[in-house]
Amino acid sequence: MSHVVSVAAIGLLCPAGVGEEGATGGRPGEVPGFRARAYVVNRKNLKLMSRAVKLGVSGIRLALAQVEDWEQVPPERRGMFVGSTPLGGEVGDLSPALHVSSDDKGKVDLQAFATQGYPLIHPLWLVKGLSNNVLGFASAAHNFQGVNGNYCDGAASGANALREGWAAVSEGRADLVVAGAADSLVGLEALIPGHKAGEGSAFFVLRPVENAAPGSVVLRRGEGHLEAEESTLGYLGAAGEVVSLARAAMRGDLPAGLAQHGLYLSLA
Numbered sequence: 001m002s003h004v005v006s007v008a009a010i011g012l013l014c015p016a017g018v019g020e021e022g023a024t025g026g027r028p029g030e031v032p033g034f035r036a037r038a039y040v041v042n043r044k045n046l047k048l049m050s051r052a053v054k055l056g057v058s059g060i061r062l063a064l065a066q067v068e069d070w071e072q073v074p075p076e077r078r079g080m081f082v083g084s085t086p087l088g089g090e091v092g093d094l095s096p097a098l099h100v101s102s103d104d105k106g107k108v109d110l111q112a113f114a115t116q117g118y119p120l121i122h123p124l125w126l127v128k129g130l131s132n133n134v135l136g137f138a139s140a141a142h143n144f145q146g147v148n149g150n151y152c153d154g155a156a157s158g159a160n161a162l163r164e165g166w167a168a169v170s171e172g173r174a175d176l177v178v179a180g181a182a183d184s185l186v187g188l189e190a191l192i193p194g195h196k197a198g199e200g201s202a203f204f205v206l207r208p209v210e211n212a213a214p215g216s217v218v219l220r221r222g223e224g225h226l227e228a229e230e231s232t233l234g235y236l237g238a239a240g241e242v243v244s245l246a247r248a249a250m251r252g253d254l255p256a257g258l259a260q261h262g263l264y265l266s267l268a
Helices: 019-023 043-048 051-064 091-100 110-120 133-142 154-170 237-251
Strands: 005-014 078-083 148-151 176-184 199-208 264-266
Touching: 005 019, 005 051, 005 154, 005 237, 019 237, 043 133, 051 133, 051 176, 051 199, 078 133, 078 154, 078 237, 091 110, 133 148, 148 154, 154 176, 154 199, 154 237, 176 237, 199 237
Parallel strands: 078 148, 078 176
Antiparallel strands: 005 199, 005 264, 176 199
16 A cells, blocks of 8 residues: 555646646636636536536546546546535525515515515525535546545545545555545625635546655645635635645645656645
């Protein structure tokens, strides 16, 4: 059993940009120029996805597109681990219901909301933001039938998904794993007072290493480049830590020796 696995590819979308463009700079807010249609093959599924789900499914496709032979791995040996925040559908979808059930001062009458507002909410509003939607849509699209997991642990969600993905590869339970997180909190600043909100998605394609070269990316919460880059990108929720790690890896801001020996992941 190897405790070090290789990082074959990284799919990154964040307020600084998509792919390598997202590795530096940025500002709080949405991913610039993001169009889910460019990544979601079955366009009908877009109606069933919240913004965060679209970002997650897109990040996974972006990562896999960089690995030429991933489809040669048997489906039952492909694993997927995702961090997410269950938030339901888009906030704007609730506006009509809140409007008819609120008084002039903005106070919501729950009785009016139940009788007048509720019928105005799209029946798929809650379904669009189910916590395991990224995992479900992406595993179906790419035929991943192996080990999997979904984590809703707040800011730790992405890191936990990455740890579990690393464990699945290092313990020999999978030959290829996609692990990471996606989240979108733009428009929900009232839920995170004192923070500017952003959105992002970062997924790592992990594979076994038989004779790993020296060096690794060590994931420990709250240290160095793994701290959420809130001042630059805003609060990214479940995706904060993995986006930060992805940006550091793509910049080459890694432990000494990695530039020479390649990128490996060792989670302590």
